[in-house]
Amino acid sequence: xxxxxxxxxxxxxxxxxxxxxxxxxxxxxxxxxxxxxxxxxxxxxxxxxxxxxxxxxxxxxxxxxxxxxxxxxxxxxxxxxxxxxxxxxxxxxxxxxxxxxxxxxxxxxxxxxxxxxxxxxxxxxxxxxxxxxxxxxxxxxxxxxxxxxxxxxxxxxxxxxxxxxxxxxxxxxxxxxxxxxxxxxxxxxxxxxxxxxxxxxxxxxxxx
Amino acid sequence: xxxxxxxxxxxxxxxxxxxxxxxxxxxxxxxxxxxxxxxxxxxxxxxxxxxxxxxxxxxxxxxxxxxxxxxxxxxxxxxxxxxxxxxxxxxxxxxxxxxxxxxxxxxxxxxxxxxxxxxxxxxxxxxxxxxxxxxxxxxxxxxxxxxxxxxxxxxxxxxxxxxxxxxxxxxxxxxxxxxxxxxxxxxxxxxxxxxxxxxxxxxxxxxx
Numbered sequence: 148x149x150x151x152x153x154x155x156x157x158x159x160x161x162x163x164x165x166x167x168x169x170x171x172x173x174x175x176x177x178x179x180x181x182x183x184x185x186x187x188x189x190x191x192x193x194x195x196x197x198x199x200x201x202x203x204x205x206x207x208x209x210x211x212x213x214x215x216x217x218x219x220x221x222x223x224x225x226x227x228x229x230x231x232x233x234x235x236x237x238x239x240x241x242x243x244x245x246x247x248x249x250x251x252x253x254x255x256x257x258x259x260x261x262x263x264x265x266x267x268x269x270x271x272x273x274x275x276x277x278x279x280x281x282x283x284x285x286x287x288x289x290x291x292x293x294x295x296x297x298x299x300x301x302x303x304x305x306x307x308x309x310x311x312x313x314x315x316x317x318x319x320x321x322x323x324x325x326x327x328x329x330x331x332x333x334x335x336x337x338x339x340x341x342x343x344x345x346x347x348x349x350x351x352x353x354x355x
Numbered sequence: 356x357x358x359x360x361x362x363x364x365x366x367x368x369x370x371x372x373x374x375x376x377x378x379x380x381x382x383x384x385x386x387x388x389x390x391x392x393x394x395x396x397x398x399x400x401x402x403x404x405x406x407x408x409x410x411x412x413x414x415x416x417x418x419x420x421x422x423x424x425x426x427x428x429x430x431x432x433x434x435x436x437x438x439x440x441x442x443x444x445x446x447x448x449x450x451x452x453x454x455x456x457x458x459x460x461x462x463x464x465x466x467x468x469x470x471x472x473x474x475x476x477x478x479x480x481x482x483x484x485x486x487x488x489x490x491x492x493x494x495x496x497x498x499x500x501x502x503x504x505x506x507x508x509x510x511x512x513x514x515x516x517x518x519x520x521x522x523x524x525x526x527x528x529x530x531x532x533x534x535x536x537x538x539x540x541x542x543x544x545x546x547x548x549x550x551x552x553x554x555x556x557x558x559x560x561x562x563x
Contacts, residue, residue: 306559307559314547314551315559317530318559321525322525324533324537325525325528325532325533343522347526347554347555347559348560349558351514351523352514353515
């Protein structure tokens with residue numbers, strides 16, 4: 148659903164690993180990396196060795212959890228800073244679209260408030276391989292969630308079925324992305340998702 | 356209207372200068388810079404001296420026309436590669452919005468087809484002062500053109516008057532920008548502007 152790396156969960160959930168000791172180490176590592184970044188360490192200067200030292204674990208522990216090393220770990224740090232993903236309730240297409248756009252809005256706000264998140268976001272964007280992994284693991288699943296909502300709306304007769312589903316989704320997410328990604332000087336007020344969703348659903352033409 | 360530097364005219368029109376000899380020199384300088392870039396010269400390696408030599412003029416001639424030197428000249432080169440600006444005819448808001456979005460689409464196509472334009476675009480974006488000048492001289496006037504069309508539509512009773520004009524504009528330009536700027540892998544087919552404009556005007560909800 149969203150093209151910026153600051154907008155979803157790139158790492159498998161810790162629960163998948165299932166061992167409390169690993170989870171504690173994982174949290175310590177992510178917090179260690181985050182602390183270094185917040186203290187002003189540049190991403191270039193960040194190393195698995197420094198992160199392991201700050202987290203009080205061995206380098207091998209970091210590589211066991213993130214075999215790809217620093218780059219893979221960065222995606223997990225982005226995830227830790229992000230808003231929890233939106234969960235459409237499935238009751239009405241209108242409300243589900245508002246839920247997804249409200250999540251986009253909150254991610255946009257989080258990015259404006261966190262210099263570290265912005266720095267990591269640009270880092271991911273400027274590294275094609277990292278960006279591709281972020282895209283494949285995260286953005287694709289957001290698009291799928293959005294498209295599932297839209298297809299359900301077409302099937303239930305709530306939405307027009309004559310538009311390409313990609314375009315249909317962009318009519319809703321495009322205006323929000325314009326603000327969150329392209330015009331960072333513009334406000335992201337409460338109620339913006341509702342305004343966008345209702346305007347696109349009902350149209351902005353005055354009917355006779 | 357549009358946040359990418361590849362989308363309008365940053366330089367005063369040559370006609371403003373009014374002397375044919377200056378115009379010929381100006382064209383030679385822009386073409387010289389463009390030739391160097393097309394031959395693979397990086398923007399960093401580009402200098403007023405090299406451009407003047409290739410164009411067959413003195414450095415002073417370049418600085419007389421572009422006192423800001425290389426950076427100012429780059430904005431003129433971007434302009435020379437771009438699509439001529441759209442001119443809304445003022446007959447109907449729907450047609451004027453299609454005209455503006457069709458221009459966005461053509462600029463997006465031009466950028467996809469020109470590596471030099473893409474390179475210059477990222478250069479401008481990553482230099483805040485250059486970006487600010489581009490924004491103030493170009494993007495602002497595009498926004499004003501779009502907003503004039505929308506305000507006319509509200510005044511004539513064609514468009515709803517209860518939405519903020521910024522948001523109203525983004526409902527139309529956002530979906531197109533999503534494709535031209537954020538998802539460069541997606542198509543920009545003929546007819547896309549009409550589809551977006553008509554969908555946003557009429558809404559995508561199925562009415563009982």
